[in-house]
Amino acid sequence: MTDRKASNELRVAIAGLGSIGTKIATALDEGIEGLTLSAVAVRDPAKHQAFLGGLRHQPQILPIDRLGEVADIVVECAPSSQLRAIVEPAVKRGRSAVVVSVGGLLDNFDLVDLARARGGRILVPTGALIGLDAVNAAAVGTIHSVKMVTRKPIDGLRGAPFIVQNNIDIDDLREPLKLFEGSARDAAKGFPANVNVAVALSLAGIGPDRTQMQVWADPTVTRNVHRIEVEADSARFSMGIENIPSENPKTGMITALSVIALLRKQRATLCVGT
Numbered sequence: 001m002t003d004r005k006a007s008n009e010l011r012v013a014i015a016g017l018g019s020i021g022t023k024i025a026t027a028l029d030e031g032i033e034g035l036t037l038s039a040v041a042v043r044d045p046a047k048h049q050a051f052l053g054g055l056r057h058q059p060q061i062l063p064i065d066r067l068g069e070v071a072d073i074v075v076e077c078a079p080s081s082q083l084r085a086i087v088e089p090a091v092k093r094g095r096s097a098v099v100v101s102v103g104g105l106l107d108n109f110d111l112v113d114l115a116r117a118r119g120g121r122i123l124v125p126t127g128a129l130i131g132l133d134a135v136n137a138a139a140v141g142t143i144h145s146v147k148m149v150t151r152k153p154i155d156g157l158r159g160a161p162f163i164v165q166n167n168i169d170i171d172d173l174r175e176p177l178k179l180f181e182g183s184a185r186d187a188a189k190g191f192p193a194n195v196n197v198a199v200a201l202s203l204a205g206i207g208p209d210r211t212q213m214q215v216w217a218d219p220t221v222t223r224n225v226h227r228i229e230v231e232a233d234s235a236r237f238s239m240g241i242e243n244i245p246s247e248n249p250k251t252g253m254i255t256a257l258s259v260i261a262l263l264r265k266q267r268a269t270l271c272v273g274t
Ligand SMILES: NC(=O)C1=CN([C@@H]2O[C@H](COP(=O)(O)OP(=O)(O)OC[C@H]3O[C@@H](n4cnc5c(N)ncnc54)[C@H](O)[C@@H]3O)[C@@H](O)[C@H]2O)C=CC1
Pocket: 015, 016, 017, 018, 019, 020, 021, 041, 042, 043, 044, 064, 077, 078, 079, 080, 082, 099, 100, 101, 102, 126, 127, 128, 129, 192, 193, 194, 196, 197, 200, 248, 250, 251, 252, 255
């Protein structure tokens, strides 16, 4: 059934069934305590027929702007160009929106005000990153600086607007090449499908203009590698993560797992980590 809602079950809808969305749909269909998958939005339903047919419970298929009609939580996992169309109608209804295309939030930050005014929420998972619990905690005090260095294999960077606009040839690289150095805000403009993590880090900490970032094209790595240094009045810490790319080479496998962990927390009795 599609509009199952046992007494206090939270209904979840997913916008975009790509590398992240399909994993989340599968986890919900297999069972997350207190949550049901009520609907999905896809661009081309025929393409997803086999996947959807394999689910135990069939979710409704709705346009992206109608998911909030049948869900308490709308999970955005589409390209960032679709973020507003997914999140705005959901938070207008007072729903929660889980946003993975976090970079897209920077140009749509009024959605946070809209959510506040309508009783909605915007939840940003840690995603392909690490340690946002510590950054959140440090931000309660004073953070002096946050520096992040991202290295990705060539396949994970191809087509990024910064590379295209600057005519940079990364295909024949033999050694690591620093492509970009600047703020997380500018990095998100140049690499919208690559550095959502830097924007999440910046929103947890000192904001997209003060968070400093480097992006490297690195033919010597096979994983998406992120290293972060935080200097705060409460602590100094270094964090690193080496993500195995998913079937989408730009996206680390751990991203979907992070959203599933966030969804589990919505109704879990024991919650660990901030
Ligand atoms: N926050 C984080 O840590 C991370 C965020 N991301 C971001 O998450 C987002 C999703 O990533 P992936 O799942 O790897 O991308 P993907 O390209 O595998 O999947 C996106 C899906 O959205 C669908 N889609 C596009 N327009 C649509 C529309 N109008 N209605 C419904 N569906 C539509 C596409 O057909 C595709 O199936 C991207 O914006 C990516 O940059 C990726 C990695 C880490």
